[in-house]
Amino acid sequence: MKLLRWTLAVGLIGAMGAVHAEEKADPNLARNLAATCANCHGTDGKAVAGSGAEALAGTDKAKLMQKLMDFRSGAKPATIMHQISKGYTEAQLELVAAYFAARK
């Protein structure tokens, strides 16, 4: 159990480290990556009202990240998001989730 916790912690620090390294190299990376979602989820995650698409703007970061990771692992069934989420690294998804969480 202790080992598992330690492994998780190291994994998390690793992912965070990668995020910071990428963000430092390119301050607009989160914005640019999040913009790839807009075709279906609306500009800045603000979906067209009544379109049926899930609006991502203002969603809690941890909640959104969990959902994306569940799509990615296959734990959460989907028509398409299980395929798209696999195209992004965990670090990239962290940036995307943080970006949408910060939209109001």
Place this chain on the structure above:
Amino acid sequence: MWNRREFLKGAALAGGVVALPGLSGCAMGSKARGHVVVVGGGFGGATVAKYLRMWSQMGVDVTLVERSPQFISCPISNLVIGGDKQMADITMSYDGLRNTWGVKVLQDTVTAVDAGARKLTLASGGVLSYDRLVLSPGIEFMYDQVPGLETEAARDTVLHAWKAGAQTVALRKQLEDMKDGGVYALSIPKAPYRCPPGPYERACLVANYLQKTKPKSKVLVLDANEEITSKKGLFTKAFEKYKGILEYRPNSELREVDAASRTAVLEFDKVKADVLNVVPPQRAGDIAAKSGIKLINNRWVDIDWLSFESVNTPGVHVIGDAIFPAPTMPKSGHMANQHAKVTAAAIINLLAGEAPSSTPLVMNTCYSFVDSKNVIHVSSVHLYDAAKKTVMPVQGAGGVSAAANELEGKYALSWARNIWADMLV
């Protein structure tokens, strides 16, 4: 150096509480200034115009030159041809770009580009100067490869309906006027062409219409390719549902057309139709070739994938269907919208004296209707590969629907509403 602290100090000096849109995504604010002219207001051009304004916090001036007064969407236009939707459902105004984003929209055509002087000439006679030019010209049909379609009269009889608009309406009318027991033949060019799954979707939706209203009729799909070029398994299944009405013929490249008798001449066969619909082979829109920018195979524009700038003409960026595609990258409206965002980000950096992002990523989703309600998709994600200097599909990502389904029918219409808003609102 214009750092965050100075920016905030400046903002504070400018007076009290300042709203900073997109600050977390653009920590230093935008110092990009200049004038960008965008040619073509389709999925690529409209998106790049909006995102240049949005991401520069209105710092960059944008002029959009578009020949049509309104935007008409190619995606969803097959539903108009099948009778499930109306033109009003796929037609939108450029007023959002004008009023919300301050884009100067000119209804005009560009006749010449002087890339050295960074000036272009308009059909109306005016001249525009630019710091950066974005061409999003779409496709031109290579009618020289389809003997028999030289005249306007022939082209009014044998329609393409591969650019949404008057031809969409005209093809619908031809199908409505066709007698029960008539033959609708659709000729598909060799890949690459605009919208890989589009012809197969059209065949399904026309078969769906004829099955319901004129069941003795026939749909003949004459494909120049050796097999279905997109979502093969799923379209094969869909075609089985139209057995008796729809016939698919691979390796059926069009050699010639006799427009008067609506006959398609193939290598070993002649097909006489009541409605003959020919999607001709395609190349980059004329203005690309006329601008002196480098083409590959004399057809598609050769670009630098980090900025979408022409490899031989500085200051001219080209996006959408007109470019030579990266491996497995489709020519789609969705992809043009993604090109536009990479290009907007790159241009804003360049105008601020910074390098474009070194890790551009784009993704694609194409939904296709196989009847009025059921839909199939193909998706993919593509990331810049520095060693290959192109954009490569991310292995393990993307895929197709398990089967045609109604839920994705709803998602497809939701996709359309959201991407149209992402471009225009």
